[in-house]
Amino acid sequence: MVLNLFYFLSFLAILSGIMVVVSKNPIHSVLYLILTFFTLSGHYILLNAQFISIVNLIVYAGAIMVLFLFTIMFLNLQDDSFTGSRIMFHVAALLMVIAFAGILVVKLGGAQIDVADDASFNSQVGMVENLGMTLFNKFLVPFELVSVLFLSAMVGAVMLGRKEKGERNF
Amino acid sequence: MNQIPEIFRVVPVNHFVILASILFSIGILGVLTRRSAIIIFMSIELMLNSVNLLFVAFSTYKSDPAGQVFVFFIMAIAAAEVAVGLAIIVMIYRRIRSTDVSILNNLKG
Numbered sequence: 001m002v003l004n005l006f007y008f009l010s011f012l013a014i015l016s017g018i019m020v021v022v023s024k025n026p027i028h029s030v031l032y033l034i035l036t037f038f039t040l041s042g043h044y045i046l047l048n049a050q051f052i053s054i055v056n057l058i059v060y061a062g063a064i065m066v067l068f069l070f071t072i073m074f075l076n077l078q079d080d081s082f083t084g085s086r087i088m089f090h091v092a093a094l095l096m097v098i099a100f101a102g103i104l105v106v107k108l109g110g111a112q113i114d115v116a117d118d119a120s121f122n123s124q125v126g127m128v129e130n131l132g133m134t135l136f137n138k139f140l141v142p143f144e145l146v147s148v149l150f151l152s153a154m155v156g157a158v159m160l161g162r163k164e165k166g167e168r169n170f
Numbered sequence: 171m172n173q174i175p176e177i178f179r180v181v182p183v184n185h186f187v188i189l190a191s192i193l194f195s196i197g198i199l200g201v202l203t204r205r206s207a208i209i210i211f212m213s214i215e216l217m218l219n220s221v222n223l224l225f226v227a228f229s230t231y232k233s234d235p236a237g238q239v240f241v242f243f244i245m246a247i248a249a250a251e252v253a254v255g256l257a258i259i260v261m262i263y264r265r266i267r268s269t270d271v272s273i274l275n276n277l278k279g
Contacts, residue, residue, distance in 0.1 A: 021200035101195035153250035160257035
């Protein structure tokens with residue numbers, strides 16, 4: 001049951017990931033990317049990581065993808081299709097990526113990875129209480145630094161998006 | 171309360187490694203083949219998410235919460251990156267009326 005669910009979610013994630021890359025309309029790409037994020041959240045729930053699953057939905061599928069959709073809506077993009085002049089480049093890129101994925105899958109997929117044994121296993125590690133204790137004890141300084149990063153990102157985005165003098169607006 | 175969920179018995183951690191590798195490769199393919207800057211950006215998001223999946227998988231299989239905290243930080247940094255990156259893309263669009271990266275070769279030597 002769990003195994004089938006895992007394979008179903010993985011199949012859906014890979015399929016929608018491919019559709020992100022190959023669909024011509026950017027809006028469809030965004031929607032398929034949201035589907036990918038939902039399947040990854042399903043994986044996180046399967047792995048007993050509820051906090052990360054919900055944060056993934058809120059931050060990625062909720063906030064970041066809405067930002068993408070708004071930008072695409074503003075920009076009025078035309079379809080950029082796989083044109084014929086670059087067909088050899090696409091074939092080369094595809095071969096390279098298949099080779100890269102093959103190496104990773106063969107070498108890492110068969111690797112011996114040691115995991116926690118039954119005695120040291122803790123199924124509550126992905127819950128909010130546990131992660132909050134870790135975040136606010138061990139990682140308090142990076143957590144505060146993230147707020148500085150957000151402030152600088154906000155200032156940068158506002159500065160970049162400002163209308164410049166003598167420039168036509170869209 | 172502390173019983174081991176079924177997935178940790180029936181799915182080896184290698185399957186998550188394989189899934190993350192495939193998703194990461196799809197992201198690389200998107201960066202290499204697409205010309206619209208926004209699609210390239212979305213492929214980068216896909217690659218970031220495959221790495222997140224790997225972090226969460228190893229964190230839960232090894233019962234170490236540090237990996238999931240790291241995923242939290244990656245998400246925060248991805249949000250900041252998207253805000254600045256999309257602002258840059260909008261600025262490029264204002265200047266050249268397109269987001270096609272093959273036009274942006276002014277710095278080519």
